[in-house]
Amino acid sequence: FIGLFLSGLLIASNKMEPITIIWNTANESALVLFIPILSLFLILSALIIDGFSHIRETIQALFKLQNLSGRLPTDLFDAGTAGSALINMALLGLVSSLYVALVKAPFNGPVIGGILTVMGFGGFGKTLKNIWPVVAGVVLATLVFGKQLSDPGPILAALFCTTLAPIAGQFGIVAGIVAGFIHLFMVETTAVWHGGLDLYNNGFAGGLTASLIMAMLQWYKTNRPKEDFQV
Template sequence: MSNSSVVHAVRENLSEPKEESQEEVETVIPVSDDTKYYVILGYAIAILLSSLIFNTPMEILRGMQAIIVAPSILVSDYFEIANIGSALFNSGLLMIVAIGIARKNEVNMNGPLMAAILTIGGFALFGKNLYNILPILFGVFLYSRVQKEKYNKFILPAFFGTALGPLVSQVSFGYDFPLIQGILLAVTFGTLAGFVLPSLAAHFVRFHQGFNLYNIGFTCGVTGMVFMAVFRAFGYDHEGVLFVSSGNNPAFSLYLGLLFTSFIVVGLYFNRWRFKGYKNLLTHAGQLVTDFVTISGFGITMINMGILGLISTLYVVMVNGELNGPIIGGIFTIVGFGAFGKHTKNILPIFVGIYLATLFNIWDVNSTGALLGALFGTTLAPISGRFGWPYGVLAGFLHMAMVMNVGAVHGGMNLYNNGFSGGFVAAFLVAIITSLKKEVI
């Protein structure tokens, strides 16, 4: 695939269905867009209502207040800052908001949109909230008006671009500005960041040629780096944070197990109680843009998402990691991208590479940083999907070293730190691989 074709694929209006081959059309079981919306909305509502299992309505309300005023830079676990119920309520609420915006703008419920919605839900457990995402969304909206294009053409940069939510929260509540001044500055900076994201994302995809699934994460990393450099130039800086909770494994092993099993059951229902089509899904490398909903159908995609959720949860439990907000957010993101490029065959080599890296480097395999590297490092899944599992293992190994060193440049303002790291690893590694293999991408 050429650079120009990759850029075209990312820049095109992903609200429109892709054209499939005749063979793929015959194997895909059709599901109406309304039905897809109802299913994803149902999960969002279920996550929101599940908050009541853990906390009372009053506790959730107080926790939501704490979430809104938290600076929210990496790593800020809303389980710890507020409480579990508030974090789940925030997650479900933001998913519902995203679904509502997409529906109003007539965006098809395809793989990229499902990935965006689940990613928002995941990061709503540790960094995104209703206050800090709105300026980003508005900035992208302004960009669409300037370009005289429909907002739905830029819905993915808008949704994924909410990774810069901490930029809004930190300026509002993390520095020493008077409250009103801080909020005005934060909204201005957030809107500006959202405004520049679509054009930057379209250009930066050339850098990694679609082998970093979190392209907006790389874009937000560069954007956050620029803003952070300006802040530091004026004497505004902050220390890194690590607010994480512990002791949640018994409850969330069951919670996530039931949740992701239900994905498989729902997928089987829409796929006529068969796994037919799953083997074909595993043949795709996952390089941007790979929409499994269009290629394999909604049912098989839901099955794939459920399987990825169970595998990711099992990995965390097996290495004695903590199922806290950031880790569950990482699992949600993998599940979301189970509709948009990830499957068992291309993520497992990344897990192996990360695990091997922890055996030799200074980070414990079950530390929050290492687990986040493993979960979000699956952004490099297309490398193993395209070039084979040994290269996937190598990508995971390199990613572990890289991701632990790039967060300082954006000061935790970019929640998708692994997408930022993944862009560099993909650009570095793919150039070498293709040179050795003498392949033309």
């Protein structure tokens, strides 16, 4: 919000500079391999921590984590085992990297940072089950609005939209897809509002999207049978 007021001041004084996007499109081998190697390291660490003789228990705990909504506070290390949480983080990293590769987006600084963010919160709420609906929503919005999935806005939105994963985890797939759909154009709108002065634009847009979705869902929930929200 400080960025909004500051950008307003700069615009009023005719000192606001236009937004300049610096986006590296070259794929360095080190950056491409960084996340997969890190993910494999996490998996190995998970097996060592939980013990190779307890692989079955670790896998069972991993499946248990997938059924959690992700709403605060959801400490996956506490809900399962340390190993299951680490494997969850690793899987999120591998899947995110696979998505980036499939849409032919570059593995540059912002993209790697986005993947690391997804992985980091893989220990505190994000799972494969609750992130895919919101990512699907971003993909759908990207196609509907005629954008390229590999463009800076859509690829970063696809990664950082996972901040809305608890909505999908709590209210279901449709709610998650709608949240992701809204998130894409909110990201572009809020970027204009603060003129690029907020480095956490996706988080800001995610907060606004969550406020709208939660208000609508809570109203709907009070007027519909509870069974409608069972996943």
